[in-house]
Amino acid sequence: MITWLRELLMPAAGTAYARQVDDLFLFLTGLTLFFFLLIAGLTAWFVVRYRRARGAARGAAPSRHTALEVAWSVIPLALVIVIFFWGFHGYINAAVPPADALEIKVTGRKWLWQFEYPNGLRTINELHVPVAKPVRLVMISEDVIHSFYVPTFRIKQDVLPGKYTQLWFQAAETGVHRLLCAEFCGTGHSDMLGAIHVQGAEEYSQWLEKGGEGAEAVPAAQLGRLLYAKYGCDACHSLDGSRGEGPSFRGVFGRPVRLADGRSVPADENYLRESILQPQAKVVAGFQPVMPTFQGLLREREIAALIEFIKEQK
Amino acid sequence: MTDWNYLNERRGLWSWLTTLDHKRIGVMYLWSTLLAFFLGGVFAMLIRLELLTPGKTVMSAETYNKMFTLHGAVMIFLFIIPSIPAALGNFVLPLLLGAKDVAFPRLNLASYYLYLAGALMALASLAAGGIDTGWTFYTPYSTSTGGAVNLVTLAVFVLGFSSIFTGINFIATVHKLRAPGMSWFRMPLFVWGMYATAVIQILATPVLGITVLLLLMERLLGIGIFDPKLGGDPVLFQHFFWFYSHPAVYIMILPGMAIISEVIPVFSRRPIFGYRAIAFSSVAIAGVSFLVWGHHMFVSGQSVLASAIFSFLTFLVAIPSAVKVFNWVATMYRGSISLQAPMLYAICFLLLFAIGGLTGLFLGALATDVHLHDTYFVVAHFHYVMMGGTVIAFLAGLHYWWPKMFGRMYSERWSRVAAGLVFVGFNATFLAQFVLGSRGMPRRYYNYLPEFQPLHILSTVGSWTLALGLLIMAGYLLASLRRPPDAPPNPWGGLTLEWRTGSPPPVHNFERTPRVEGGPYDFPLVPEEAAAGRRP
Amino acid sequence: MSLSGTTAEPRAEQPFLQHHFALPEQQAEASKIGMWLFLVTEILLFGGLFAGYGVMRMLHAEAFHQAHAHLDRALGALNTVVLLVSSFTMAMAVHSARRGERRRVVLFLLLTLTLAGVFLGVKYVEYSHKFRDGLLPGRFYAHRGDATPGQFMFFSFYFLMTGLHGLHVAAGMVVIGWLLRRALRGEFSARYYTPVDLAGLYWHLVDMIWIYLFPMLYLIS
Amino acid sequence: MSATPQAESGTRTYLCVLAVLLALTAVTVLAAGVNFGAPSVNVVIALAIASLKGSLVALYFMHLRHERPMNAVIFLTGLAMLAIFLMFCFLDTASREPVAPSAAPAPQAAGGARPTSARILRAS
Numbered sequence A: 001m002i003t004w005l006r007e008l009l010m011p012a013a014g015t016a017y018a019r020q021v022d023d024l025f026l027f028l029t030g031l032t033l034f035f036f037l038l039i040a041g042l043t044a045w046f047v048v049r050y051r052r053a054r055g056a057a058r059g060a061a062p063s064r065h066t067a068l069e070v071a072w073s074v075i076p077l078a079l080v081i082v083i084f085f086w087g088f089h090g091y092i093n094a095a096v097p098p099a100d101a102l103e104i105k106v107t108g109r110k111w112l113w114q115f116e117y118p119n120g121l122r123t124i125n126e127l128h129v130p131v132a133k134p135v136r137l138v139m140i141s142e143d144v145i146h147s148f149y150v151p152t153f154r155i156k157q158d159v160l161p162g163k164y165t166q167l168w169f170q171a172a173e174t175g176v177h178r179l180l181c182a183e184f185c186g187t188g189h190s191d192m193l194g195a196i197h198v199q200g201a202e203e204y205s206q207w208l209e210k211g212g213e214g215a216e217a218v219p220a221a222q223l224g225r226l227l228y229a230k231y232g233c234d235a236c237h238s239l240d241g242s243r244g245e246g247p248s249f250r251g252v253f254g255r256p257v258r259l260a261d262g263r264s265v266p267a268d269e270n271y272l273r274e275s276i277l278q279p280q281a282k283v284v285a286g287f288q289p290v291m292p293t294f295q296g297l298l299r300e301r302e303i304a305a306l307i308e309f310i311k312e313q314k
Numbered sequence B: 001m002t003d004w005n006y007l008n009e010r011r012g013l014w015s016w017l018t019t020l021d022h023k024r025i026g027v028m029y030l031w032s033t034l035l036a037f038f039l040g041g042v043f044a045m046l047i048r049l050e051l052l053t054p055g056k057t058v059m060s061a062e063t064y065n066k067m068f069t070l071h072g073a074v075m076i077f078l079f080i081i082p083s084i085p086a087a088l089g090n091f092v093l094p095l096l097l098g099a100k101d102v103a104f105p106r107l108n109l110a111s112y113y114l115y116l117a118g119a120l121m122a123l124a125s126l127a128a129g130g131i132d133t134g135w136t137f138y139t140p141y142s143t144s145t146g147g148a149v150n151l152v153t154l155a156v157f158v159l160g161f162s163s164i165f166t167g168i169n170f171i172a173t174v175h176k177l178r179a180p181g182m183s184w185f186r187m188p189l190f191v192w193g194m195y196a197t198a199v200i201q202i203l204a205t206p207v208l209g210i211t212v213l214l215l216l217m218e219r220l221l222g223i224g225i226f227d228p229k230l231g232g233d234p235v236l237f238q239h240f241f242w243f244y245s246h247p248a249v250y251i252m253i254l255p256g257m258a259i260i261s262e263v264i265p266v267f268s269r270r271p272i273f274g275y276r277a278i279a280f281s282s283v284a285i286a287g288v289s290f291l292v293w294g295h296h297m298f299v300s301g302q303s304v305l306a307s308a309i310f311s312f313l314t315f316l317v318a319i320p321s322a323v324k325v326f327n328w329v330a331t332m333y334r335g336s337i338s339l340q341a342p343m344l345y346a347i348c349f350l351l352l353f354a355i356g357g358l359t360g361l362f363l364g365a366l367a368t369d370v371h372l373h374d375t376y377f378v379v380a381h382f383h384y385v386m387m388g389g390t391v392i393a394f395l396a397g398l399h400y401w402w403p404k405m406f407g408r409m410y411s412e413r414w415s416r417v418a419a420g421l422v423f424v425g426f427n428a429t430f431l432a433q434f435v436l437g438s439r440g441m442p443r444r445y446y447n448y449l450p451e452f453q454p455l456h457i458l459s460t461v462g463s464w465t466l467a468l469g470l471l472i473m474a475g476y477l478l479a480s481l482r483r484p485p486d487a488p489p490n491p492w493g494g495l496t497l498e499w500r501t502g503s504p505p506p507v508h509n510f511e512r513t514p515r516v517e518g519g520p521y522d523f524p525l526v527p528e529e530a531a532a533g534r535r536p
Numbered sequence C: 001m002s003l004s005g006t007t008a009e010p011r012a013e014q015p016f017l018q019h020h021f022a023l024p025e026q027q028a029e030a031s032k033i034g035m036w037l038f039l040v041t042e043i044l045l046f047g048g049l050f051a052g053y054g055v056m057r058m059l060h061a062e063a064f065h066q067a068h069a070h071l072d073r074a075l076g077a078l079n080t081v082v083l084l085v086s087s088f089t090m091a092m093a094v095h096s097a098r099r100g101e102r103r104r105v106v107l108f109l110l111l112t113l114t115l116a117g118v119f120l121g122v123k124y125v126e127y128s129h130k131f132r133d134g135l136l137p138g139r140f141y142a143h144r145g146d147a148t149p150g151q152f153m154f155f156s157f158y159f160l161m162t163g164l165h166g167l168h169v170a171a172g173m174v175v176i177g178w179l180l181r182r183a184l185r186g187e188f189s190a191r192y193y194t195p196v197d198l199a200g201l202y203w204h205l206v207d208m209i210w211i212y213l214f215p216m217l218y219l220i221s
Numbered sequence D: 001m002s003a004t005p006q007a008e009s010g011t012r013t014y015l016c017v018l019a020v021l022l023a024l025t026a027v028t029v030l031a032a033g034v035n036f037g038a039p040s041v042n043v044v045i046a047l048a049i050a051s052l053k054g055s056l057v058a059l060y061f062m063h064l065r066h067e068r069p070m071n072a073v074i075f076l077t078g079l080a081m082l083a084i085f086l087m088f089c090f091l092d093t094a095s096r097e098p099v100a101p102s103a104a105p106a107p108q109a110a111g112g113a114r115p116t117s118a119r120i121l122r123a124s
């Protein structure tokens, strides 16, 4: 029954802490059910028993009853105090990361997550962490408030501009977990997603060595499609020709592009490359220069793959 | 029944626009807020429609963001805040006190025109490109985004003062215009509720005013207080906003509770259980409500110490609410219960508010709130308390005082149908959202993961049922107006003063200033079965 | 105070008595409660600015200290004195009204009005200095050679606070002017002077707020 | 009438109050010049004097001393709410946890070393 409820109401628990949270959550669920049934039950009973039509034995009933009133003030009070300390206990542990935690720097911006590892390696929308090791995220935003939310870890923390906030977790098993942005940040808010890859110590250190590579096998255009989603281009660029925050990739390649400054340039490889690395250099007419630069974030091979992919969108 | 009453003594649009009669002002407020409710409801329906499928269903992401912002802003500032106090309260409060009018009739009318001005500005923002900040206007997004934010902040400022004026009026009225013999503890509980509400309106709303002004200045002058780039603190805005907006949620619910405290004893023919407990709990809620706003900021970067304190205080608010709920239930014990429309809605309120309130405990507890914050769990919570609580109570009050306001009875049969549809539809819509939220579906999401779709479909279909119910209600209520007046002065057999005058009441409310001998709920313990005023 | 009891004289002789009140006392007390409630909203309105000022000052203590040196203490003190005296004259106006001394009411209202004018005059001088030196709020701040950054923040609050306060002074002047007109028409008497009373309360609050603004803005040491 | 002070405070009272108010103004200005060691002391003194002046205005010019208590209650409730508002805003700002990547120093690294409130709370 309990486990059934847990499965029904909560996503899988990816950390020991998540289980603690679930315990409180389930306790509260029980409490809610109990009091709801109590109230609903009594109401139903009274309504049936004492319907006006029905000549039930009504007689005198007190309109105040001190003992009763004290009881139903004190019992809830006791309950909520328990709940408070229970919730506080979990929270305070989540708030203070262990000293030996592995530190990863997180930058949020419209509308993607960027991670920087101790060895300087950078990834976008993909966080790799070792299993069973505390990880401390030091987070900051480049524009508005975002919120780093991992449902399976039951953790969430707003990511503020101009001020660091932190978060820590210790993944129980290897696997992939979903990362969401939980603070409204504009058009791409619901597309500001990411993945957390929990890897075995070995696998993780190898991944770090290889500088995060691991996609050689995939042919360019396919890799491009992956990156298109992974780096959040899809937040702004549609493939179906519909206008988003940015122009659609549909049929971009080859046709002349009118720029904000009135000039018109052909959308060849170089233009595409430039648009990705220095978006503000040539701003397309009718759009805001809001595209983040991907300078230094993409490996040469990835740029080529993206261009290949964009070219394919006829 | 009296043929000269406040509706027909003076005629013509002008006589309405210039009236100082609290009853007419109340009625004008009623229609305006109902219109706002309808509008907000239409936006809601569009939101639900868009969420039927992940990604684009009918509108773009930009439109969707403006849609829920507008839905929230209209429902909160144009509908729920003024709905019960300014519409129903304005009409019945002086009647309940046996007074001829509120203390400051001109201020009362001014309040209505401020409301009108604010409403028009808010809607004008639609033409001016709408806004996509969410009803919470969080900085720095709200200072950096385009659209008609400036206009809307001004609208909120104006609406704030309209609400303040109502509050000032009510407090002065309760203090100075009680009928002879109406001691504080002979006042109907509705008045106590209104009094507590007015206190919050007066103490909290000014801070909202200065908050939106600062937001405006930030946008116009770049004063820097909320802008991290300039050394400001965006989280400080959240303190400012919630210092008003948490107490504001009790501006919403206290009037609802106040109505329930009237309806249940009347339709149970029983003295209310624990009159003083209910009266004091209203005041207690008003007081504590100022100490808990930080529970909206547990993951905002607020200090751990502050979060802990706010969480603890949050739980204290739950107690007076608990007391009220239990007192209402106890009142029905050994009563003589009739399930006419107002009572039906009152019972819906009991069940829905219990759920809404209890889920508030999930959010007040730190560890669980970190997971649930800004998910659909929160959305479900506040719809249970606002729609399922306040709005349902508002409907209870509307059905309870409709005969008094317009002198017409409405169709009992249809009212049952509507209530049923509303109850079922509402639960379908929002129970689903609790599960969505606890499973990790964030709010304000235009696009969502496919795994969530089944619950979203359930929610959307539920919202259609709900809307159908409300439309039927609108139908039979409006239909009743086209029939000749048929309401007796006291259709429900209530003992409070408003039932001692005609339906609708004469211009000066009472032929003679009534004198109050007993309490408002001193029903004879063994009720005569000839329930007063049943329609032939 | 309830509706019970009957009025001493017929309503006809109490033109100011609104229909829904039974007694002049009742009406006067109601209006007074209303006014105090309104004053409370004013306090909380300014309260927001105080909170913002406090927090920003915690974050930028040094900058605030540096910046406030640009203000002219003498003028600030002068204005404080002016406002305090105006408060006194206003109190006297109410006092005379209660005594039914109509001529003195007019006199003291006139005095108050003039002092209020002086206050705004001094503010004008101060403002024009600030404008000249580019000590402007927010993004318009154009002052060069600051020792510490973030001084514009101080002036954001300086202008917000004194500006909002100034608006209140101006509004007060309008009200007092209107009172003067009614006083000259001899509409007030020992039996009815509520408007003077209420305007007095408002004016004292405006004074009180300045009493706090002065040290907060001019006397940071 | 009952709205008026029971015990009339006369012209003399008002004059005295004014005198005191002006004197206190002089005192604040002077006090601001003196250095009491910590700047916080000056702030406290300045605000204390301001409050003293404020209460004088409220008690005499605004008649609270002789009014029926209701109005004073309203006034004080307002001040109480203001106090709550300020208190929590300051409390939060003062007790924020300074966080920083171990490389760069925190924006306000001032209290970086001292045990943060979270640690204290946890210890307890």
Ligand code: HEA
Binding pocket: A035, A036, A039, A075, A076, A077, A079, A080, B136, B249, B250, B252, B253, B295, B296, B314, B315, B317, B318, B319, B321, B322, B323, B325, B353, B354, B355, B356, B357, B358, B360, B361, B363, B364, B365, B369, B372, B373, B374, B378, B381, B382, B385, B386, B389, B390
């Ligand atoms: C009518 C409006 C209303 C009411 C009455 C309430 C009532 C309560 N609310 Fe809610 N709340 C909102 C409207 C309301 N809320 C809104 C609009 C938001 C979201 C704003 C936004 O972000 O957009 C919100 C958000 C919100 C949050 C922030 C969530 C988040 O964003 O992370 C929290 C956290 O503590 C909270 C808590 C509570 C609590 C503890 C109560 C308590 O007062 C409830 C007390 C009632 C009961 C407890 C039930 C009755 C009692 C019993 C049945 C007996 C048994 C009781 C016990 C055992 C204690 N609410």
Ligand code: HEA
Binding pocket: B034, B037, B038, B039, B040, B041, B042, B044, B045, B047, B048, B068, B069, B071, B072, B073, B075, B076, B079, B080, B133, B134, B135, B136, B379, B383, B386, B387, B391, B429, B443, B444, B445, B446, B463, B466, B467, B470, B471, B473, B474, B477, B478
């Ligand atoms: C009073 C408050 C109130 C009310 C009543 C409602 C009512 C409804 N709300 Fe809303 N809602 C909010 C306040 C309210 N809401 C707020 C504050 C937000 C947050 C916004 C934000 O995030 O910024 C929100 C957000 C919100 C969301 C989340 C959006 C998101 O986060 O992406 C959703 C989604 O399902 C939703 C749905 C609904 C639905 C289906 C209803 C239905 O109950 C509506 C049913 C009503 C009708 C269908 C109208 C029928 C009316 C009439 C027929 C008129 C009657 C006339 C006479 C009687 C004469 N609301």
Ligand code: CUA
Binding pocket: A111, A145, A146, A147, A181, A182, A183, A184, A185, A186, A188, A189, A190, A192
């Ligand atoms: Cu980033 Cu929402």
Ligand SMILES: [Cu+2]
Binding pocket: B245, B246, B249, B292, B293, B295, B296
């Ligand atoms: Cu709240």
